[in-house]
Amino acid sequence: MKLTLQEVRHVAALARLSLSPEEEERYRHQLSAILEAMEQLKALDTENVLPTSHAIVEDSGLRQDVVIPSIEPAKALANAPDKVGTSFAVPKIIE
Amino acid sequence: MTPPVLNLSMLELAGALARREISSVEATRACLNRIEAVDARVKAFLRIDAEGALAAAKASDDRRRAGAALGPLDGVPVAVKDIFLTEGVETTAGSKILAGFIPPYDATVVKLLKGAGLPILGKLNQDEFAMGSSTESSAFFPTHNPWDLSRTPGGSSGGSAAAVAAREIFGALGTDTGGSIRQPAALTNTVGLKPTYGRVSRFGVIAFASSLDQVGPITRSVVDAAALLQILAVHDPRDSTSSNAAAPDYLSEIEGGVSGMRLGVPREYFVPGMDPQVEQAVRRAASDLERMGAKLVDVSLPHTRYALAAYYLIAPAEASANLARYDGVRYGLRAPAPGGLREMYLQTRAAGFGPEVKRRIMLGTYALSAGYYDAYYLKAQKVRTLIREDFLRAFEKVDAIISATSPVAAFKLGEKVDDPLAMYLMDVLTLPCNLAGLPGLSVPCGFAAGNLPIGLQILGRPFDEGRVLRIGRAFEREHDFAERAPAL
Numbered sequence: 001m002k003l004t005l006q007e008v009r010h011v012a013a014l015a016r017l018s019l020s021p022e023e024e025e026r027y028r029h030q031l032s033a034i035l036e037a038m039e040q041l042k043a044l045d046t047e048n049v050l051p052t053s054h055a056i057v058e059d060s061g062l063r064q065d066v067v068i069p070s071i072e073p074a075k076a077l078a079n080a081p082d083k084v085g086t087s088f089a090v091p092k093i094i095e
Numbered sequence: 096m097t098p099p100v101l102n103l104s105m106l107e108l109a110g111a112l113a114r115r116e117i118s119s120v121e122a123t124r125a126c127l128n129r130i131e132a133v134d135a136r137v138k139a140f141l142r143i144d145a146e147g148a149l150a151a152a153k154a155s156d157d158r159r160r161a162g163a164a165l166g167p168l169d170g171v172p173v174a175v176k177d178i179f180l181t182e183g184v185e186t187t188a189g190s191k192i193l194a195g196f197i198p199p200y201d202a203t204v205v206k207l208l209k210g211a212g213l214p215i216l217g218k219l220n221q222d223e224f225a226m227g228s229s230t231e232s233s234a235f236f237p238t239h240n241p242w243d244l245s246r247t248p249g250g251s252s253g254g255s256a257a258a259v260a261a262r263e264i265f266g267a268l269g270t271d272t273g274g275s276i277r278q279p280a281a282l283t284n285t286v287g288l289k290p291t292y293g294r295v296s297r298f299g300v301i302a303f304a305s306s307l308d309q310v311g312p313i314t315r316s317v318v319d320a321a322a323l324l325q326i327l328a329v330h331d332p333r334d335s336t337s338s339n340a341a342a343p344d345y346l347s348e349i350e351g352g353v354s355g356m357r358l359g360v361p362r363e364y365f366v367p368g369m370d371p372q373v374e375q376a377v378r379r380a381a382s383d384l385e386r387m388g389a390k391l392v393d394v395s396l397p398h399t400r401y402a403l404a405a406y407y408l409i410a411p412a413e414a415s416a417n418l419a420r421y422d423g424v425r426y427g428l429r430a431p432a433p434g435g436l437r438e439m440y441l442q443t444r445a446a447g448f449g450p451e452v453k454r455r456i457m458l459g460t461y462a463l464s465a466g467y468y469d470a471y472y473l474k475a476q477k478v479r480t481l482i483r484e485d486f487l488r489a490f491e492k493v494d495a496i497i498s499a500t501s502p503v504a505a506f507k508l509g510e511k512v513d514d515p516l517a518m519y520l521m522d523v524l525t526l527p528c529n530l531a532g533l534p535g536l537s538v539p540c541g542f543a544a545g546n547l548p549i550g551l552q553i554l555g556r557p558f559d560e561g562r563v564l565r566i567g568r569a570f571e572r573e574h575d576f577a578e579r580a581p582a583l
Contacts, residue, residue, distance in 0.1 A: 008457075015415060015460040016422070017453055018441035027457055030515055034458060037516060038404045041474050044481070051476030054306045055483050055532030056292045056557055060339050063332050075199040081429035088424050091436045 003032045097580065100125050101262040105171045105319040108265055112159060112170045119152035119159070119170030122265075123214050126172050130216075130263045133583050138238050139248075139258035141177050143217040144184050148172060151214035158212065168322060169212030175268040176255050177218040178225055179205050179310075180299040188301040189223040189233040189251075192447025193427045202299025203331045204268060204310050211326045216264055220254030223449045224418065225275055225303045227251050228521040231512050232451040239508070240283060241581040242546055246505040249279030249521075255313045256283040261583055266314040266323055270300060272307045273406055274500075274525025277537035280313055281500035281550020284539045284579060286567065287313045288320045291558045292532035293338040295324075296331030304413035305336075307406075307529040316577055317538060317567040321345040324560060343561050353569045354388030356562075359493035363399035364524055369502040376541035376549040377499045380570065384497070387569055392493050396485040401478050402527040407519055408462045408475035409530070414452075415459030421447060454515060483531040490556045495566055498524055500537040500550035524552060534560045538567040539576035548576075 008028045012019045019027065073086045082089040100122060103111065111117045127145055134140055155170035164170075175181070178188045180198035182205075187193040201209065208215060222232040230238040230253025240248040241261040248257040252269025256279035259267050269276040271289035280287025288311045295310040302308060312323035328342035360381055365374055385391050423429035423443035430442035448456070462471040489496060502524060511518045528535040533554050540551035551570065555563035571577055 007461075011457050011461045011464060014464060015456050016419075016437075016440040016444055017448070017456065018445040019453075023453070027454060030454060031458060031461065033516060034407065034519075035461075035471075038408060038471065041401055041404050041408075041478055042470075044398075044401060044478060046474060046477035046481070049477040049480050051473055052479040052483055052530075053476060054292070054336065055479070055530065056336075056338075058293055058336075058338050058340070060330070060335060060337060071199050076425075078199060079196055079426035081423060081427075090424055091432060091439050093436050 003028050003035070097129070097262050098125050101129055102580065104316045105168060105265045105314060106322055108171050109167050113164070115159065119155040119214065120149060122170070123148050123152040123172045123216065126216055126264055133261055134263060136239060136244055136583070137241055137257050137261050137263070138236050139219055139254040139261065139263060140174070141187065141218045141220050141235060141254065142185055144215065147184065148214040148216040151209070155212045155214065165210065165212035166326070168326065170214070171265050172214045172216050173208060173266045173268070174216045174219050174258055174264045175205060176221050176252050176270060178221060178270050178301045179268060180301070181205055181215065181218065184218065186218065188225070189221045189235065190447065190449070190452070191234040191428065192421045196426050200299065203296035203333060204327050205299065207326050207329060219258055219267060222251035222253070223452050224301065224414070225251040225270055225272055226414065226451050226455050228274070228278060228518055229511065230254060231508060232449055234449050237508055240505045241583055242283065242548060243505060245507060247282070247508050249282035249501070249505065251275040252313060253279045256280050256285050256287065259285045259313050259315060260581060262580060266312055266319055268310060269313050270308055270310050271529065272303050272410060273529050274522040276311045276313060277500050277525050277535055277550065277552060278521060280537040282505040282548060284548035284576065285313050285315055286317050286320050286539070286577065287311065287537045288324060289528065289535045290324060290328065290560055291534045293336050294534070294558065294560065295327045296329070296334045296337045298331055298333040302417040304410040305417060306413060307410060317564055317571045318346065318349060320536070321349055321564045338558070340558060345561055345564055348561060349565050349568045351565050352388065353384055353566055356389045356495065356566065357392050357493040358384060358389045359392050359394035359489050359496040361394050361396045361399070361489070361496055361498060363396050364498035366502055366523060368520070369499065370504060370543060372543040373499050373503060373549050377551055380540040380551045381497060383573060384566070384570060387573065394489045394493060394496065396489060396527070398478065398481045398485050399527060402482050402530060403519060403523050405475040405478040405482065406522070406526040406530060408471050409479065411455040411459030412462045412472050413459070415456045415463065418452070418456055479530050482527055486531045486533060495563060496554040498552045500524060500552040504543040504547035504549055528554050533557060534563050536563045536567045538570055540570070541576060
């Protein structure tokens with residue numbers, strides 16, 4: 001399983017990671033080696049096996065539909081890199 | 096010279112506090128002095144909250160004086176991995192992307208510790224977002240193993256294990272996604288417990304892989320681990336995976352011994368590349384348990400060799416989704432980006448995440464991406480089913496399973512950082528337990544050449560922590576490994 005530079009760039013774009021040319025090359029090699037090691041899973045016949053997303057599934061029930069206090073806006077905004085009033089501010093998306 | 100008080104177990108200190116032989120303020124100050132004396136070399140702490148801890152200790156002493164202790168461990172100082180949100184105290188999960196983040200609330204487990212009266216002395220170093228097995232991927236600095244400062248304490252809860260081993264603190268909390276409590280415990284001669292998935296709340300624990308993450312104690316005795324679990328094992332309505340089942344009294348049967356118990360020894364857990372000294376120590380531990388009345392049963396967990404590959408697809412896939420939240424909008428780092436929102440995301444994440452985290456985000460994103468989902472992620476989830484069924488089948492024949500915790504003793508800092516696959520192999524014996532959601536305990540069981548600790552792993556049926564602790568306690572009672580302290 002050899003990843004191409006193009007595939008590395010595609011995955012980095014999906015993950016919203018800007019990579020330097022050195023990083024692209026390094027991850028291409030490292031991820032290729034890791035994925036190659038993962039190839040051994042293909043040897044297992046899992047045709048009739050159901051997937052497990054959580055090993056322990058307990059029905060912990062539904063809570064009562066009552067209002068409980070949550071974090072007040074000032075506290076929720078306290079760590080924001082930028083804010084306007086009671087909103088998080090982000091760089092402009094459309095002109 | 097370590098002051099004698101710091102060699103006490105949590106329950107021993109609790110006894111001394113109850114008898115008013117020592118105050119919580121004195122115990123807390125002893126820890127602070129010890130940190131001052133050794134932490135420049137061990138580097139277990141990212142942050143120390145002396146003021147908060149001393150205020151909590153003073154309040155505890157007032158309660159003890161008034162005969163109103165909040166519980167048996169009221170006043171026993173602890174510290175927590177930096178992955179736990181602590182209201183008003185900076186929390187980074189070992190990442191630059193969260194530098195300066197001040198949580199607006201406490202994780203449920205932190206709230207439970209405070210509610211039981213335990214002063215929290217600070218935040219412990221870890222691999223960035225718990226991704227690593229050596230604490231070297233911390234964005235701040237690596238932690239050193241108190242038994243040999245040129246070696247790693249393991250990871251990702253390496254700061255927690257090192258601080259407990261170095262007698263800087265009486266006990267600590269860590270998290271375990273693929274071995275991150277048990278492996279550092281094994282490498283530092285401490286006791287580490289990963290409870291059953293769902294036994295302890297994950298609310299306010301910075302997420303790595305949500306179907307695998309679990310919170311647990313690192314201590315110097317099995318009894319202390321039981322006492323801490325007793326505080327933590329509470330249903331939390333804020334975590335939908337938190338169990339409703341009432342926790343048993345873990346201490347009431349812990350001295351019951353192993354007589355008549357059937358202990359499985361899985362042949363697949365004696366892996367190629369295992370240090371012969373580790374294998375020898377574990378086989379000796381097994382015969383010790385047999386001598387104490389347990390029956391050893393040869394068991395097979397045939398899909399063990401596929402667990403590593405399944406884990407390193409599932410965990411990065413979940414991580415890539417969980418870490419999407421670090422986008423420079425609500426908290427944490429925001430990189431300057433004149434080009435607009437998309438560039439801001441790209442630059443923030445490039446500047447904020449370290450190499451191992453980027454590697455796992457890339458791997459997980461790839462495994463989930465169009466065209467590869469079935470071949471990698473879905474395949475891994477199916478293999479997860481087979482691994483879980485292996486355990487359930489074995490537990491029809493045995494009460495618990497014993498093995499080594501880590502295939503090797505502590506390795507040198509820098510030895511594996513450039514070889515991700517070699518580092519991932521460090522989790523080969525611990526991660527199947529996470530895939531199956533089982534409880535797992537590591538207890539000290541000997542030393543390799545160079546005075547390097549070795550851990551025995553005990554795995555149990557879901558929610559059978561009581562029995563796992565009882566086996567660990569029976570072993571601990573017959574040996575003095577856990578009492579040995581590193582020379583610092």
